[in-house]
Amino acid sequence: xxxxxxxxxxxxxxxxxxxxxxxxxxxxxxxxxxxxxxxxxxxxxxxxxxxxxxxxxxxxxxxxxxxxxxxxxxxxxxxxxxxxxxxxxxxxxxxxxxxxxxxxxxxxxxxxxxxxxxxxxxxxxxxxxxxxxxxxxxxxxxxxxxxxxxxxxxxxxxxxxxxxxxxxxxxxxxxxxx
Amino acid sequence: xxxxxxxxxxxxxxxxxxxxxxxxxxxxxxxxxxxxxxxxxxxxxxxxxxxxxxxxxxxxxxxxxxxxxxxxxxxxxxxxxxxxxxxxxxxxxxxxxxxxxxxxxxxxxxxxxxxxxxxxxxxxxxxxxxxxxxxxxxxxxxxxxxxxxxxxxxxxxxxxxxxxxxxxxxxxxxxxxxxxxxxxxxxxxxxxxxxxxxxxxxxxxxxxxxxxxxxxxxxxxxxxxxxxxxxxxxxxxxxxxxxxxxxxxxxxxxxxxxxxxxxxxxxxxxxxxxxxxxxxxxxxxxxxxxxxxxxxxxxxxxxxxxxxxxxxxxx
Numbered sequence: 001x002x003x004x005x006x007x008x009x010x011x012x013x014x015x016x017x018x019x020x021x022x023x024x025x026x027x028x029x030x031x032x033x034x035x036x037x038x039x040x041x042x043x044x045x046x047x048x049x050x051x052x053x054x055x056x057x058x059x060x061x062x063x064x065x066x067x068x069x070x071x072x073x074x075x076x077x078x079x080x081x082x083x084x085x086x087x088x089x090x091x092x093x094x095x096x097x098x099x100x101x102x103x104x105x106x107x108x109x110x111x112x113x114x115x116x117x118x119x120x121x122x123x124x125x126x127x128x129x130x131x132x133x134x135x136x137x138x139x140x141x142x143x144x145x146x147x148x149x150x151x152x153x154x155x156x157x158x159x160x161x162x163x164x165x166x167x168x169x170x171x172x173x174x175x176x177x178x
Numbered sequence: 179x180x181x182x183x184x185x186x187x188x189x190x191x192x193x194x195x196x197x198x199x200x201x202x203x204x205x206x207x208x209x210x211x212x213x214x215x216x217x218x219x220x221x222x223x224x225x226x227x228x229x230x231x232x233x234x235x236x237x238x239x240x241x242x243x244x245x246x247x248x249x250x251x252x253x254x255x256x257x258x259x260x261x262x263x264x265x266x267x268x269x270x271x272x273x274x275x276x277x278x279x280x281x282x283x284x285x286x287x288x289x290x291x292x293x294x295x296x297x298x299x300x301x302x303x304x305x306x307x308x309x310x311x312x313x314x315x316x317x318x319x320x321x322x323x324x325x326x327x328x329x330x331x332x333x334x335x336x337x338x339x340x341x342x343x344x345x346x347x348x349x350x351x352x353x354x355x356x357x358x359x360x361x362x363x364x365x366x367x368x369x370x371x372x373x374x375x376x377x378x379x380x381x382x383x384x385x386x387x388x389x390x391x392x393x394x395x396x397x398x399x400x401x402x403x404x405x406x407x408x409x410x411x412x413x414x415x416x417x418x419x420x421x422x423x424x425x426x427x428x429x430x431x432x433x434x435x436x437x438x439x440x441x442x443x444x445x446x447x448x449x450x451x452x453x454x455x456x457x458x459x460x461x462x463x464x465x466x467x468x469x470x471x472x473x474x475x476x477x478x479x480x481x482x483x484x485x486x487x488x489x490x491x492x493x
């Protein structure tokens with residue numbers, strides 16, 4: 001198991017992403033951050049705090065569970081549903097920034113786009129991810145990336161966050177062949 | 179979980195996971211787009227060999243919100259009324275490719291028979307069998323109680339719930355006793371001795387014959403329908419006497435402690451086990467039980483049908 005990002009690296013990456021989000025959106029007024037549970041949701045709240053301190057105004061932030069829209073539901077045992085919390089101003093006509101921890105096949109993001117479409121029609125959707133590990137299976141790319149990590153398919157990338165795991169770090173390990 | 183046949187079969191963990199899933203699915207009814215693509219392409223059969231309004235419509239609404247195809251099938255107007263056996267019916271459903279059968283049947287154990295035999299391969303959901311169980315009703319009742327009195331907790335630890343009336347004929351009461359006690363609630367059955375089943379003393383409940391004295395300690399009062407259609411002998415002298423001793427009226431609603439809720443699985447005999455003004459009082463969550471029923475049944479269908487049904491559910 002290799003640590004590829006330390007707590008300090010994560011904090012630097014997030015603060016850069018926060019600046020980039022502000023820059024590309026000229027202000028945070030018409031922006032809604034939606035984190036994909038569980039770790040993406042915590043990252044979204046961290047980014048919201050950072051953006052609030054940069055812009056000096058509050059940011060709409062919530063969570064979006066994609067489980068019910070996944071295309072691999074039938075391949076696995078039933079999954080527990082996570083919380084979806086759409087902030088008061090909703091998504092209609094706003095810029096939605098989806099936040100996830102690891103961008104891999106792109107299938108979660110496709111599911112998130114479908115889930116979003118049922119809630120309203122955002123004027124624009126962007127994607128921020130802490131790690132981009134490659135191996136896309138769909139034509140999806142991130143607008144804001146914390147770190148690109150080239151991986152082999154046989155490897156597994158794990159993001160740990162203090163809110164859940166007690167520590168901030170990103171590790172890569174070789175999957176035990178199953 | 180492959181089937182939902184009885185509350186006795188499910189664990190505390192599974193029950194909580196159904197309630198949590200229902201909490202998330204309930205939010206779908208608040209969004210403008212009330213439909214999810216999750217069960218697209220699955221076929222669900224409503225096989226109702228006994229009359230039902232709420233349960234059948236509720237399961238149908240739940241299945242449709244998850245985009246499943248629903249085939250309704252009731253004894254009236256089908257070959258069941260010509261005397262077709264359960265086996266032949268099941269084989270017909272299998273041939274049509276049903277992924278799940280929601281069955282209500284007058285014979286206790288009919289859903290279990292359907293699940294055990296090799297007549298069909300789909301999931302079986304018990305929507306009420308004879309005087310045995312009605313698990314989805316108990317789950318929606320627990321969901322309603324948790325929503326109002328749970329204060330963010332996952333189970334019903336320490337809550338005091340009274341189930342009043344015709345326990346003898348009530349599959350709702352049976353499922354509720356099992357589920358509510360499994361979730362940590364304390365259940366009191368309040369009924370005339372003639373309307374309590376044989377062996378009730380072995381149930382994990384307190385039994386009371388005096389509604390008024392039990393009343394003030396209760397957090398929730400669940401009234402049961404007096405099932406006149408199942409009564410072939412005299413269980414109480416007359417309707418007026420029953421209402422006086424075991425009916426919920428406005429005086430008894432006033433005696434409840436603040437915050438307590440009034441429930442009824444429906445259909446109600448207004449004027450017999452519950453007066454119209456208590457059924458429509460601010461304490462009553464009877465209408466809400468119906469809308470919660472859709473969310474809970476969506477959760478059941480999701481957990482039974484969304485995943486690879488050949489893998490055992492893990493949590």
